[in-house]
């Protein structure tokens with residue numbers, strides 16, 4: 001009974017850490033979102049979260065808030081305290097200096113450069129408990145974990161389709177498939193991602209804004225993949241200033257068209273080859289954690305085939321438009337047999353207004 005109460009208390013403190021961590025949603029790349037809470041005699045005496053790269057870690061803010069009450073206290077932190085000099089000094093040293101008695105950790109840090117904090121704390125005589133609300137901690141930082149393990153940003157393919165699997169009519173009309181509530185969820189998703197990618201066709205046909213459409217919310221970098229650079233001169237992506245736009249093209253792309261874009265304030269970068277994996281590698285080097293693919297079916301199929309997509313978010317509207325030529329969200333993957341189908345894992349369904357959102361993860365590539 002006492003143990004159950006303790007577990008419930010630990011869980012609720014860790015949940016609070018996760019709530020705090022999410023205050024920096026979309027702002028921490030390449031760092032994780034982390035929250036920390038200092039508890040003395042069953043009362044919270046200090047809280048903190050990591051606001052972004054280069055700034056102090058969550059533990060440091062929580063210790064500062066707790067001040068002298070940190071001595072003998074328990075600190076809850078959603079990620080193992082770091083044990084390295086990165087952009088900031090090691091949190092383990094701050095915890096030892098503050099005299100905390102116990103550290104409760106949500107999940108072990110997958111970053112080998114920062115790891116070793118748990119051992120260091122234990123060898124300083126501090127009690128350490130690991131794995132409270134571990135699944136929720138991992139979920140919050142799935143993009144960070146993926147980035148560390150695979151040296152690529154975490155890719156999410158998002159699309160909206162009708163009940164009969166179309167993303168536009170056969171004449172190319174796609175506004176709007178889903179209702180406003182679902183579109184608001186997409187806007188929040190953009191605010192949480194570091195970049196959103198489309199192909200040249202999407203710019204030519206849909207002229208999207210690709211912003212979060214929210215006052216004060218941050219916007220992702222808008223990335224266009226285009227070999228030809230034959231893009232509309234007055235696209236919203238370069239006519240609107242609320243977010244930066246980057247056009248990725250291939251070495252040798254038309255220099256006049258490149259200059260035209262540069263004059264419009266668009267950054268143009270030539271890659272050796274313009275493939276989804278090369279693009280993800282480039283965005284990894286920029287320090288990005290999560291990338292949203294909002295492209296058409298051909299690029300989506302290539303991104304899936306090259307392992308640039310880990311998670312699918314499919315918005316499904318209760319509408320039927322028919323049309324043999326109407327495009328579908330994923331182009332040709334070359335599969336001939338049902339047994340080849342990519343079957344999503346860890347699926348979640350929810351309704352959003354009249355629409356449905358199905359989320360799931362692609363199987364890990366071996």
Ligand SMILES: Nc1nc(O)c(N)c(N[C@@H]2O[C@H](COP(=O)(O)O)[C@@H](O)[C@H]2O)n1
Pocket residue numbers: 030031032034035049050053054055056057058059077079080081082085086087088089091109111114
């Ligand atoms: N435990 C913990 N709390 C935080 O608030 C954090 N941001 C981290 N991050 C870990 O440390 C690395 C970044 O270190 P610098 O900010 O460059 O000093 C990051 O990759 C994580 O491993 N950990």
Ligand SMILES: [Zn+2]
Pocket residue numbers: 057059081082083089090091092
């Ligand atoms: Zn730290």
